[in-house]
Amino acid sequence: MRGIVKRFPGVVANDHVDLKICRGEVLAILGENGAGKTTLMNVLYGLYLPDEGEIHIKGRKVLHRSPRDAIENGVGMVHQHFTLVDDLTVAENIVLGAEKFKVFYDLEKLAKEIDEFMKTIGLYVDPLKKAYELSAGEKQKVEILKALYRRVEVLILDEPTSVLSPIEVRELFKTIRNLKSRGISVVFISHKLDEVMEIADRIVVMRAGKVVGELAGHEATKQLLATLMIGSRAVNIEEKFGKHVRPAGKLLEVVDLWVKGDRGEDSLKAVNLVVRKGEIVGVAGVAGSGQRELAEAIYGLRPAWRGRILLEGKDITRSPTAERIKMGVSLIPEDRLRYGVAAELPVYENIYLEKVHLEGRKSLLDRIGLRVLDKKGMVDYAKKVVEKFSVKTPSVFTNAGKLSGGNIQRLIVGRELERKPLLVIAGEPTAGLDIAATNFVRKMIVEMSEAGAGVLLISSDLQEVLELSDKVVILCNGEVMGVFRPGELSMEEVGLMMSCAKRMSKEEVERAWGT
Numbered sequence: 001m002r003g004i005v006k007r008f009p010g011v012v013a014n015d016h017v018d019l020k021i022c023r024g025e026v027l028a029i030l031g032e033n034g035a036g037k038t039t040l041m042n043v044l045y046g047l048y049l050p051d052e053g054e055i056h057i058k059g060r061k062v063l064h065r066s067p068r069d070a071i072e073n074g075v076g077m078v079h080q081h082f083t084l085v086d087d088l089t090v091a092e093n094i095v096l097g098a099e100k101f102k103v104f105y106d107l108e109k110l111a112k113e114i115d116e117f118m119k120t121i122g123l124y125v126d127p128l129k130k131a132y133e134l135s136a137g138e139k140q141k142v143e144i145l146k147a148l149y150r151r152v153e154v155l156i157l158d159e160p161t162s163v164l165s166p167i168e169v170r171e172l173f174k175t176i177r178n179l180k181s182r183g184i185s186v187v188f189i190s191h192k193l194d195e196v197m198e199i200a201d202r203i204v205v206m207r208a209g210k211v212v213g214e215l216a217g218h219e220a221t222k223q224l225l226a227t228l229m230i231g232s233r234a235v236n237i238e239e240k241f242g243k244h245v246r247p248a249g250k251l252l253e254v255v256d257l258w259v260k261g262d263r264g265e266d267s268l269k270a271v272n273l274v275v276r277k278g279e280i281v282g283v284a285g286v287a288g289s290g291q292r293e294l295a296e297a298i299y300g301l302r303p304a305w306r307g308r309i310l311l312e313g314k315d316i317t318r319s320p321t322a323e324r325i326k327m328g329v330s331l332i333p334e335d336r337l338r339y340g341v342a343a344e345l346p347v348y349e350n351i352y353l354e355k356v357h358l359e360g361r362k363s364l365l366d367r368i369g370l371r372v373l374d375k376k377g378m379v380d381y382a383k384k385v386v387e388k389f390s391v392k393t394p395s396v397f398t399n400a401g402k403l404s405g406g407n408i409q410r411l412i413v414g415r416e417l418e419r420k421p422l423l424v425i426a427g428e429p430t431a432g433l434d435i436a437a438t439n440f441v442r443k444m445i446v447e448m449s450e451a452g453a454g455v456l457l458i459s460s461d462l463q464e465v466l467e468l469s470d471k472v473v474i475l476c477n478g479e480v481m482g483v484f485r486p487g488e489l490s491m492e493e494v495g496l497m498m499s500c501a502k503r504m505s506k507e508e509v510e511r512a513w514g515t
């Protein structure tokens with residue numbers, strides 16, 4: 001890629017970028033939120049036409065007007081948000097849209113063909129499973145297989161590990177090494193320095209739309225990478241967050257909670273849970289163990305068919321979400337693009353969304369159902385949140401969907417924390433955030449708890465859960481496997497519980513909640 005320039009209203013996302021990708025290498029692209037990584041790869045993948053610059057593949061100048069052009073030229077991309085069709089099988093998803101795909105086909109024959117294809121690649125998912133039955137790791141495998149089926153030679157993975165459990169990350173790395181040995185080039189976008197240093201042959205660092213540094217994987221140190229990414233500003237890459245407050249009375253109590261998942265299965269079974277004022281309770285588990293359903297049930301987005309949810313002793317099991325918000329419950333949803341923002345609304349309206357519930361019915365007009373919004377007040381408030389949480393956006397009038405992934409996350413975290421909730425349900429609050437923003441959000445969460453709020457911290461980053469939480473609960477298959485304080489169990493025991501291979505007795509769990 002030579003001299004790539006891509007401008008959006010108010011920002012130069014890529015500012016004369018040169019980038020070389022060699023055959024059979026793993027190239028990592030690092031950079032702070034909004035540095036321009038995804039834009040550059042979207043240009044390569046034909047999602048955006050650059051304003052200036054050229055792309056050459058194997059010495060030939062190409063023009064990628066659409067992903068179809070890119071795929072034809074051997075470039076594939078797996079986005080952070082998967083694009084599989086839920087109701088189709090793995091085999092159908094892999095061939096869907098490929099040139100060889102026919103409208104009429106024999107599913108069994110197709111499955112057999114795909115079965116063989118997967119075996120030659122060394123990457124396997126049951127071809128007859130429906131996409132909705134797959135775990136995040138399996139979905140990602142299917143996305144990779146989909147690209148490989150189209151014979152791509154360059155595979156772009158945008159933050160591929162942010163949705164994976166530690167075991168799935170190991171598997172992905174095995175896959176990447178396997179692809180490399182077959183001469184396929186992998187572009188790896190990530191914020192996790194350990195992962196980048198482990199897997200990358202070469203690392204390119206971007207800052208404010210420009211490439212500011214390049215080094216070989218084996219030369220990299222965390223400090224070096226952080227300095228390149230952030231420039232002269234100092235950043236503490238291993239910042240620790242100690243908590244100095246003792247949890248007080250019960251804030252949230254979940255009693256014998258049973259909740260159905262999207263497919264009617266029991267995704268939470270007899271879950272008991274207590275969050276005290278000033279306490280951070282971490283929820284750990286392999287993705288898809290019931291974490292999302294737990295968050296949604298407490299926030300009122302998913303009904304409980306058995307059990308009770310109490311907030312400060314008041315039964316809110318059947319209360320609508322709006323009422324829970326008024327009572328001080330706040331949610332940072334894990335699927336931020338789908339549930340976190342209204343992409344077509346400007347930043348300021350997104351920030352104000354929940355405050356509308358909070359302010360109640362003030363005027364007469366309000367009471368007859370006509371709400372008068374104070375636009376200047378909304379804009380001023382949004383500006384304050386944007387500044388405090390360093391949301392990078394051309395202005396508060398820009399549509400939220402136009403922000404980079406990390407900046408959307410900052411917006412949501414800012415909106416939720418700024419209204420000083422009583423209970424914060426934080427789903428993957430630091431996924432996709434750069435080092436500075438991760439530190440900032442962790443610090444905010446600790447500060448909120450120190451100010452007396454209760455926090456339910458749901459995170460697939462086990463290190464994060466162990467570091468921040470007063471107590472940790474492990475979910476597997478929708479059941480509580482254990483409750484403990486960080487340090488009380490070995491990592492091995494934690495791992496066994498995460499895979500349902502070990503569970504604490506009922507009495508032990510009850511005792512742990514009681515303390």
Ligand SMILES: Nc1ncnc2c1ncn2[C@@H]1O[C@H](COP(=O)(O)OP(=O)(O)OP(=O)(O)O)[C@@H](O)[C@H]1O
Pocket residue numbers: 008009011012013031032033034035036037038039040392393402403404405406407432
């Ligand atoms: N479709 C778009 N319209 C307007 N602005 C955009 C669009 N896509 C990206 N931008 C802007 O371009 C800049 C670079 O965004 P990009 O998504 O490439 O960053 P990134 O390095 O991938 O960040 P992150 O780590 O947060 O995902 C940001 O300021 C973003 O707001």
